[in-house]
Amino acid sequence: MRLSYPSSIKIIKVPCTGKVDLIHLLRSFEKGADGVYVLGCLEGACQFNNGNIRARKRVEKARQILETVGIGGERVQMYNLSSSEAPLFARIATEMTEKIIEMGPNPIKLKRKKKAA
Amino acid sequence: MIVAEQKPIEEIIDEIKGYQKILIAGCNECVTVCEAGGKKEVAVLASALRMYFMNQGKEVRIDEVTVERQCDHEYLEELRNDMDQYDAVLSLACGVGVQFMAEKYFSTPVYPGVNTCFLGASEERGVWGERCQACGQCILGKTAGICPVSRCAKRVLNGPCGGSTKGSCELNKDIPCAWQLIVDRLKELDRLDEYEQLTPIKDWSTDRAGGPRKVVREDVRQ
Numbered sequence: 001m002r003l004s005y006p007s008s009i010k011i012i013k014v015p016c017t018g019k020v021d022l023i024h025l026l027r028s029f030e031k032g033a034d035g036v037y038v039l040g041c042l043e044g045a046c047q048f049n050n051g052n053i054r055a056r057k058r059v060e061k062a063r064q065i066l067e068t069v070g071i072g073g074e075r076v077q078m079y080n081l082s083s084s085e086a087p088l089f090a091r092i093a094t095e096m097t098e099k100i101i102e103m104g105p106n107p108i109k110l111k112r113k114k115k116a117a
Numbered sequence: 118m119i120v121a122e123q124k125p126i127e128e129i130i131d132e133i134k135g136y137q138k139i140l141i142a143g144c145n146e147c148v149t150v151c152e153a154g155g156k157k158e159v160a161v162l163a164s165a166l167r168m169y170f171m172n173q174g175k176e177v178r179i180d181e182v183t184v185e186r187q188c189d190h191e192y193l194e195e196l197r198n199d200m201d202q203y204d205a206v207l208s209l210a211c212g213v214g215v216q217f218m219a220e221k222y223f224s225t226p227v228y229p230g231v232n233t234c235f236l237g238a239s240e241e242r243g244v245w246g247e248r249c250q251a252c253g254q255c256i257l258g259k260t261a262g263i264c265p266v267s268r269c270a271k272r273v274l275n276g277p278c279g280g281s282t283k284g285s286c287e288l289n290k291d292i293p294c295a296w297q298l299i300v301d302r303l304k305e306l307d308r309l310d311e312y313e314q315l316t317p318i319k320d321w322s323t324d325r326a327g328g329p330r331k332v333v334r335e336d337v338r339q
Binding site: 021022023026027029030065066068069070071107108111112 | 126127157160161164165166167168169171172173174
């Protein structure tokens with residue numbers, strides 16, 4: 001297929017999205033990530049029954065926290081797709097990148113840079 | 118266990134916004150089990166607060182620690198050497214832990230990060246229900262192991278009241294009538310005749326009516 005997707009995306013592999021905890025999502029923003037999205041299997045198709053459902057709830061919680069602390073809840077998203085959906089993978093990557101570009105950089109990254117300058 | 122739930126982040130921010138060096142202290146016991154103030158919750162809250170203050174352009178140091186129990190001297194003592202580094206402590210322990218911390222570190226302001234709710238059980242994942250009001254004089258032996266003090270809205274000791282409908286409390290149909298539960302279980306235990314016996318007037322002096330309570334055990338006291 002040789003599909004391309006934005007090179008700004010860094011992939012972190014986990015055995016199941018159920019492994020993704022709230023603190024992992026928050027720490028990535030604390031460290032300066034502009035956006036994070038979790039790609040899980042289709043709902044109902046989790047090998048561990050409900051790993052992706054748990055991940056969705058954690059993403060929702062992260063979204064609430066990020067909104068409260070002024071970083072922006074929209075910077076974290078959850079998507080579901082199956083491993084054979086490469087075109088959808090590329091489309092989500094592009095869509096998420098565009099959304100984050102529109103939102104601008106993570107404000108704390110800017111503050112940190114400003115302080116260092 | 119003591120069941121608590123975390124305060125809204127906005128309220129916590131309001132409590133601690135005037136400080137520059139804050140220690141968030143979790144507790145490894147009840148509040149860990151009810152996912153309100155254990156190591157994980159400390160990490161999440163610390164991360165959120167760091168982001169908030171960074172975004173506000175404020176330089177605030179937020180450190181994390183989780184002790185075995187905040188209601189015991191020996192574990193709180195572990196913090197003694199580091200305490201002078203902090204302007205304030207945000208304790209995610211129950212109200213007991215917060216107060217014990219405040220008693221022990223008298224000159225350091227201590228703020229609660231959770232609302233302590235009740236003595237309860239984990240009914241299912243993410244659901245905790247009240248089971249005990251620590252009235253100080255347990256009658257569970259006579260009520261088939263179901264507590265009318267904590268589970269009946271009126272604390273009726275010879276129930277049910279007239280508001281019990283189809284097994285539910287008149288307050289809310291999702292609240293089971295404690296006395297219906299008691300009767301059902303007495304029937305199951307083949308002890309329904311005990312239901313006929315009137316419960317005498319309860320001595321409420323062992324409850325909060327007698328003021329703050331204390332248990333003293335001379336056999337284990339040092």
